[in-house]
Amino acid sequence: MKRTRAHLPSRKVIAVLAAALLATGMAACGNSDTGDGGGKGDGKITLGFSQVGAESGWRTANTTSIKESAAAAGIDLKFDDAQQKQENQIKAIRNFIQQKVDVIAFSPVVESGWDTVLKEAKDAKIPVILTDRAVDSADKSLYKTFLGSDFVKEGRLAGEWLVEQKKAATGPVNIVELQGTTGSAPANDRKKGFAEAISANPNLKIIASQSGDFTRAGGKQVMEQFLKANPKIDVLFAHNDDMGLGALEAITAAGKVPGKDITIITVDAVKDGMQALADGKFNFIAECSPLLGPQLMDLAKKVHNGEQVPARIETQETTFTQEQAKAALPNRKY
Numbered sequence: 001m002k003r004t005r006a007h008l009p010s011r012k013v014i015a016v017l018a019a020a021l022l023a024t025g026m027a028a029c030g031n032s033d034t035g036d037g038g039g040k041g042d043g044k045i046t047l048g049f050s051q052v053g054a055e056s057g058w059r060t061a062n063t064t065s066i067k068e069s070a071a072a073a074g075i076d077l078k079f080d081d082a083q084q085k086q087e088n089q090i091k092a093i094r095n096f097i098q099q100k101v102d103v104i105a106f107s108p109v110v111e112s113g114w115d116t117v118l119k120e121a122k123d124a125k126i127p128v129i130l131t132d133r134a135v136d137s138a139d140k141s142l143y144k145t146f147l148g149s150d151f152v153k154e155g156r157l158a159g160e161w162l163v164e165q166k167k168a169a170t171g172p173v174n175i176v177e178l179q180g181t182t183g184s185a186p187a188n189d190r191k192k193g194f195a196e197a198i199s200a201n202p203n204l205k206i207i208a209s210q211s212g213d214f215t216r217a218g219g220k221q222v223m224e225q226f227l228k229a230n231p232k233i234d235v236l237f238a239h240n241d242d243m244g245l246g247a248l249e250a251i252t253a254a255g256k257v258p259g260k261d262i263t264i265i266t267v268d269a270v271k272d273g274m275q276a277l278a279d280g281k282f283n284f285i286a287e288c289s290p291l292l293g294p295q296l297m298d299l300a301k302k303v304h305n306g307e308q309v310p311a312r313i314e315t316q317e318t319t320f321t322q323e324q325a326k327a328a329l330p331n332r333k334y
């Protein structure tokens with residue numbers, strides 16, 4: 001009894017203190033929420049990011065870069081994986097708007113069909129950053145900036161290398177092309193840049209071109225079809241390493257030597273691709289960097305603060321031959 005009685009007043013005190021603390025906390029929360037555009041109230045920027053999926057080595061490295069950079073920059077990241085479906089991305093963006101995140105960033109799986117949801121974000125006054133891939137919206141005020149590679153240039157660099165390699169060819173050089181995800185910016189642009197470059201030599205002909213959806217399984221399956229339908233294939237241009245790696249299996253299974261019987265050109269330069277290049281199975285890679293995280297976090301802070309940012313920020317990239325891949329591999333981060 002004595003003990004209970006002794007505890008009663010202090011319990012009351014605790015209850016009063018707790019109520020007081022709660023009230024202060026809520027007030028603080030309310031204050032910073034107004035300043036934060038609806039964040040959690042802890043002063044941190046909340047970034048909603050809708051990722052395409054996990055279709056390739058490039059994508060995995062990109063996701064890691066974004067997660068690590070958000071943590072390092074003290075940004076509260078809400079990450080959503082759309083499993084390569086536009087409808088999932090639209091849903092994720094609408095959720096971010098409802099949650100009143102401070103900034104939305106996303107890598108659009110395809111180029112078209114974004115105007116409505118982007119307009120919704122704009123009406124909610126949430127700035128949007130395009131990461132990695134572009135949209136074809138005519139209204140450029142729907143997003144603040146686009147951070148990513150020049151995919152047309154990557155395709156062109158791949159094509160120019162081939163033109164140089166085959167400059168002595170006297171007969172037709174048969175090329176097959178593994179396209180990325182249908183309707184995606186990298187598939188559209190790499191196709192365009194490559195076609196433009198190889199038009200310099202009429203001997204270079206694309207005899208088949210189909211999507212392998214940027215995956216290894218897709219690359220293997222489509223390459224099998226190409227090999228069945230075309231007895232003479234001299235060159236494979238794959239829009240990413242993963243499809244090229246999948247195609248290696250199909251080529252070997254067909255009794256051909258990749259890198260010798262068939263010249264293989266890819267894009268990305270992720271570790272597995274670089275290994276295939278160093279091993280002589282690939283012949284050339286146009287680099288596409290997935291390490292967009294640090295720049296994205298920097299941009300998120302700037303647009304949140306209302307600072308002006310450039311409308312387009314291009315990633316710096318290079319190309320690799322077999323010898324250059326051997327030299328670069330030991331220090332390759334992804």
Ligand code: GYE
Binds near residue numbers: 055
């Ligand atoms: O090349 C490919 C990935 O959008 C640049 O998407 C990216 C591309 C990359 O699946 O591997």
